[in-house]
Amino acid sequence: MSNSIILVVNAGSSSLKFSVFRVNGAENLPLVIRGQMDGIGTRPYLKVRDANETMLVESDLTTSEAATVGDAITLVGAWLRERLQHESLFAVGHRVVHGGTQFSHPVLVDREVLMALEQLIPLAPLHQPHNLAAIRAIGERQPQIPQVACFDTAFHRTHPQIADLYALPWKYYESGVRHYGFHGLSYEYIALILPKMAPEIANGRVIVAHLGSGASLCALRAGKSIDSTMGFSPLDGVPMGTRPGALDPGVLLYLVNQCGLSGGELETLLYKESGLLGLSGISNDMRILLESQESRAQLAVEYFVHYTVKQIGALAAVLGGVDGIVFTAGIGEHSPVIRARILQACAWLGVSVDTAANERSDSCISSTDSKVSAWVIPTNEELMIARHTLALINSRKGGHVE
Known part of the structure; x- marks a missing residue:
């Protein structure tokens, strides 16, 4: 062998x-x-x-x-x-x-x-x-x-x-119309490694933010998935590179009945032309948007942060409180700016950012007096x-x- x-x-x-x-x-x-x-x-x-x-x-x-x-x-x-x-x-x-x-x-x-x-x-x-x-x-x-x-x-x-x-x-x-949730291999890896990386929260209430071109969040209780932001398809939840995230179904009815979009056109719009790309009109790449001075690029970034924070609040309610927040995937692992903006907006949960640790992308990026700890843990779906x-x-x- x-x-x-x-x-x-x-x-x-x-x-x-x-x-x-x-x-x-x-x-x-x-x-x-x-x-x-x-x-x-x-x-x-x-x-x-x-x-x-x-x-x-x-x-x-x-x-x-x-x-x-x-x-x-x-x-x-x-x-x-x-x-x-x-x-x-x-x-x-x-x-x-x-x-x-x-x-x-x-x-x-x-x-x-x-x-x-x-x-x-x-x-x-x-x-x-x-x-x-x-x-x-x-x-x-x-x-x-x-x-x-x-x-x-x-x-x-x-x-x-x-x-x-x-x-x-x-x-x-x-017939199968239900919330399935996605990015499960990533969340499974994080749940597996938490006892080693962050033993103090591994058996508690943890929100994992898998933020990349595809993005979602998952509520873990004692390492088990309790709820997640993606639903029936990988379109739901937080905005993504080219996908819109949560959307009022009435918008889809309007696009079909009033704008005349076919099923195929709707699919292309939702999977390939929306999200950060659709809002900014520039790119689906968060790095490019953060460097841009264009107002719509900045708006797309603000939208991403706003809805991610909103979903963290929803999952915190499902868990009945939060012991830790974990960032993973491309944006989560590599963007101190996005992490800082999200965590600052989550200060009401009791999380406080250690700015220097966050800039270095340390494993733990919360301050020593933070009631809720914050972490950066690279995912490894392939190993899983x-x-x-x-x-x-x-x-x-x-x-x-x-």
Whole structure:
């Protein structure tokens, strides 16, 4: 088992993220390689780094070389085989955005599972098809390699039923219209590492802010998800890079009935043209907006902070108080400005920021006299997927990792 590796894949519409972990035991999975191919089908660009962040590959590819996710997997697979020719591929773990009501735990993929996951495409139309395309592509090329699907929705299955309901006729709930919550692999990792990073709050009431291009918040009680801001789809909750966050359904009726938008046009508007990009008219990148002097760019930033703070207040009410706030993901981990603005607006909760610690992005960024502690903890969804993959394969084999 010492030369075995696990490949973790996160496939999007025009990107393929991948990581390779070496199997050194049930708990020890050191990172070997991490990479990403962007611009699949348009301007493919591959970047790969090793565990020390040393750049191994940085190259443009032709459109014909990487026209589809399947092409990208073929290219990446060939490169990995050449690079890691003395390693044995143990299994492949995939991030799959939607597990619906059926999948509450990682699952070994077979034909029946794949068919069931295809039925969930309407619930995550911009994510699910590409997640499944990667599974199919690897299955066609290496059918002997076990593949494991790990779900962004699974961690939230601990919600009380009241948190998952919509006030619609009951038949819709029974047919699957409910709050699912997303970013579950990220929240699961934070919950797993909290006892080590912040033991004083690990068993308490914690709000985790996964703030990136996709953004959501989750209320944890003793490490379990109690409620979250994303609902039926990854569109709900706080504003995101290109997604609007919470929206009055009447707006959608107006856009369809009065503005004449089709279902496809509405989907494009909500997933690709709204959020920070729609408000600013400049960019979906928080770094660019923070540097801009344009009034709409500043307004987009203020809107993001305002609605994030609003959701923190809502989750604090659900938890009956807060012991800690954790920031993670791209913006959460790397933007002291956004963290400071959010925490200053949350002063009423009893949180006080240590400005110097926040500027350094220390693990703990609250002052020593703060009643509510604040933390910056990098997430690691890929490691979570690798751990789930290893555990599931070993449980099916009934054996132990050497």
